[in-house]
Amino acid sequence: MDQGSAAGTGGTFISLSDTEQRCYSGLYALCQPDSSGKLAAGKVAELFRASQLPAETLHQVTEVCGAKRLGYFGCGQFYVALKLMAAAQVGLPVRLESVAGELPLPVFVGIMNELEMRYPNHPSTNESQPHILGSLTGSAPRPPADRPVLRHPDTSMDKQEAWSPPRSPGISPPRSPSAYRSYPYGAQRNGTDTLLAHDGNVPGRLSVPQENSSPSHYSLKLQSEHPVITCVASVERLVERAEIDYSDEPWRITEEQREYYTNQFRSLQPDLNALIMGTVAKNFFTKSKLPIPELSHIWELSDVDKDGALTFPEFCTAFHLIVARKNGYPLPETLPATLRPGFVEPGVVTVPPSEATEPLIVFDDKMMPGANQLEMGSVDLQMTSRPGVTAKQDTRDESRKPEFSPKRIPDPHEKPIQRVSTLKPDSPQELDANMKSRTRPRSYSSTSIDDAMKKVEEPPTPPPRPQKTHSRASSLDLNKLFQQSGQGAKSGWLPPPPALPPRPPATQIFSFLPGSEKSSQKAVQQPNFADFSKFREEQESSVRGGLSTEDLAPPKSDSTLRHQGHAPQKPVRRKLHPESESATPPSATPYSAATLTKSTQRPPPKQKREIQMAIRKNRETNAVLTRLNSELQQQLKVVHRERVTLESQLELLRPVAST
Amino acid sequence: MNCPLYIRSVPTQGELKFHYTVHTSLDVVEEKISGVGKALADQRELYLGLLYPTEDYKVYGYVTNSKVKFVIVVDSSNTSLRDNEIRSMFRKLHNSFTDVMCNPFYNPGDPIQSKAFDSIVSTMMVQAC
Numbered sequence: 001m002d003q004g005s006a007a008g009t010g011g012t013f014i015s016l017s018d019t020e021q022r023c024y025s026g027l028y029a030l031c032q033p034d035s036s037g038k039l040a041a042g043k044v045a046e047l048f049r050a051s052q053l054p055a056e057t058l059h060q061v062t063e064v065c066g067a068k069r070l071g072y073f074g075c076g077q078f079y080v081a082l083k084l085m086a087a088a089q090v091g092l093p094v095r096l097e098s099v100a101g102e103l104p105l106p107v108f109v110g111i112m113n114e115l116e117m118r119y120p121n122h123p124s125t126n127e128s129q130p131h132i133l134g135s136l137t138g139s140a141p142r143p144p145a146d147r148p149v150l151r152h153p154d155t156s157m158d159k160q161e162a163w164s165p166p167r168s169p170g171i172s173p174p175r176s177p178s179a180y181r182s183y184p185y186g187a188q189r190n191g192t193d194t195l196l197a198h199d200g201n202v203p204g205r206l207s208v209p210q211e212n213s214s215p216s217h218y219s220l221k222l223q224s225e226h227p228v229i230t231c232v233a234s235v236e237r238l239v240e241r242a243e244i245d246y247s248d249e250p251w252r253i254t255e256e257q258r259e260y261y262t263n264q265f266r267s268l269q270p271d272l273n274a275l276i277m278g279t280v281a282k283n284f285f286t287k288s289k290l291p292i293p294e295l296s297h298i299w300e301l302s303d304v305d306k307d308g309a310l311t312f313p314e315f316c317t318a319f320h321l322i323v324a325r326k327n328g329y330p331l332p333e334t335l336p337a338t339l340r341p342g343f344v345e346p347g348v349v350t351v352p353p354s355e356a357t358e359p360l361i362v363f364d365d366k367m368m369p370g371a372n373q374l375e376m377g378s379v380d381l382q383m384t385s386r387p388g389v390t391a392k393q394d395t396r397d398e399s400r401k402p403e404f405s406p407k408r409i410p411d412p413h414e415k416p417i418q419r420v421s422t423l424k425p426d427s428p429q430e431l432d433a434n435m436k437s438r439t440r441p442r443s444y445s446s447t448s449i450d451d452a453m454k455k456v457e458e459p460p461t462p463p464p465r466p467q468k469t470h471s472r473a474s475s476l477d478l479n480k481l482f483q484q485s486g487q488g489a490k491s492g493w494l495p496p497p498p499a500l501p502p503r504p505p506a507t508q509i510f511s512f513l514p515g516s517e518k519s520s521q522k523a524v525q526q527p528n529f530a531d532f533s534k535f536r537e538e539q540e541s542s543v544r545g546g547l548s549t550e551d552l553a554p555p556k557s558d559s560t561l562r563h564q565g566h567a568p569q570k571p572v573r574r575k576l577h578p579e580s581e582s583a584t585p586p587s588a589t590p591y592s593a594a595t596l597t598k599s600t601q602r603p604p605p606k607q608k609r610e611i612q613m614a615i616r617k618n619r620e621t622n623a624v625l626t627r628l629n630s631e632l633q634q635q636l637k638v639v640h641r642e643r644v645t646l647e648s649q650l651e652l653l654r655p656v657a658s659t
Numbered sequence: 660m661n662c663p664l665y666i667r668s669v670p671t672q673g674e675l676k677f678h679y680t681v682h683t684s685l686d687v688v689e690e691k692i693s694g695v696g697k698a699l700a701d702q703r704e705l706y707l708g709l710l711y712p713t714e715d716y717k718v719y720g721y722v723t724n725s726k727v728k729f730v731i732v733v734d735s736s737n738t739s740l741r742d743n744e745i746r747s748m749f750r751k752l753h754n755s756f757t758d759v760m761c762n763p764f765y766n767p768g769d770p771i772q773s774k775a776f777d778s779i780v781s782t783m784m785v786q787a788c
Contacts, residue, residue, distance in 0.1 A: 299762045307761065333774065
């Protein structure tokens, strides 16, 4: 196979540029070559159709490249065919002479998306895209002409643009190559340092950069058009910073997402090392309301060992694919490398700091379905952008965040931006100080993901639906009081004085909940007043997953809180409040750090709290196990029934065989 | 009960003839598996071998332990296909089929729409042609 720079056919030698090389090899791999190098005819046909060339042109291409003669597409024929198609798309006649010169890469509608995802061309994207969000149209929206290049000329996913730029290295952002959103672009972008960092991973990885490019292209405005799908363009920024790379990969699981998946897994199967049975998983994923064939395909992709059950990594993969699909990403044909169960991201902290992660999983956006749409975009953001680079921005954004939080349905642009900036908190990195600030913003973004996830299904342990009570508008006094008190605790967010008044009531209720930790959690979420309650609930539920964050309130408290309605929640907040107040001056330090330190400062109450927390945790676990037990019992009954049926059938068949 | 879960032919012209052939070969398969009356089911060989040759093509059969039948029809002019190859094709088919079965979203009896299954079948057919 001449994968080299030249493709030969019938003696004609055609040289390929680097970008073409990459592009073609990506396409080649996409067409599922078998061991002898021949390509799957169906795939090739699909690709050819995607090029949107008229049928006779395609026939000509097939003839000229030599595949017709041979009867199959080998590597050489395929490359020549791609070149010919590029020529045809530009308008040149389909002849070998036409492909001798430089040509733009051929455009394939519908295939590029997958390709991008799978074969990142290069990190690219970074450079140009100043804007953060782009709407990446997943399978559905690929509106070719819809997305005017807002800032980037190539934003439109229209592949039809004839673009020469892709070839030029370091193309800045809005070049047509981005229209491809794929590799050619990436190739160009090589200029950026960061990309080089993961050059080595190009083959295997999802195209981070590609996703970058594509999403980046679409500015926020597009987002309004396609609220459902937004990609984080911030990734590009990150790339530019030469920081992490694959931040915008849609197929990479971020920490927050992993947290969430862990919780969900635990809700189905407490033991992380055990398997989730097929039927259980089926019921679970069916709640996502995706069509059954798609779920079936997702299962096929994620059940790597083909045992009919899901291990924890497989479950994460499946869940992630579902979330991606819900957000409009088309399902890949094969499992992306970053989603393989054995894949371990460098530097990933599997157990993100409680503070940081907890809020992430919050689903506070759930409340508003409309907002959720927008937030779903942010889900993408989260999925894609991971980098710690944004941390700095996060802190800045965070200060803004509180204001935004009340407005749950912020304008699309803002939201995504905020999300973007906040997303990343590499949880490992910014634990204390940043965490607090970051967590807050993260809760936003995470909410979007959470929202998406939530929308996806009603998980077995659904985070409590936010009780919309805490919005400012409603129940002014109590809510405000509580919120304020909570905020006071936050210190970082609100000046202490306002927090003082509520203190007394807080103390009363205080006895109700132990655990400064819990309150600390709550406090973290305080900033979003309006959403706070939900936020908290979410957190609690997420906490319930059993995160081993420092002193996270045990799930029990969450459930108890939830059951009791708002009131219980408030006490939790309040609890933190008194403690935090007493322990440290409200003003300063990052919230989570403050609360944590406070807890350490008071050993005796802490012990009690710990015990109480432990009790609650145990109760929660008991409840979960009981539920699991009942579910298993039901499954056992079903299996028994099936077994009986099968045995009776076997009996019926036996006499037939014997006669 | 005898509706096809999956049927695929390359090339696609004259596909109907292959459908008919496959359907009629079901009788032969039934006859073969019912013929092993004395032996128990687990002693029966899964690979049934050449069911019957016609003037244009050869038909091979394979049946699983759950009475799911696989039938392969190959052109008689394709003499390069040996028995071993046919066996390996059936084995691959069987493995892919079990993978499809393992998918909890698949209801036994439904037509198979799995892309993985499709791709394996396509690869196999391309190799054989």
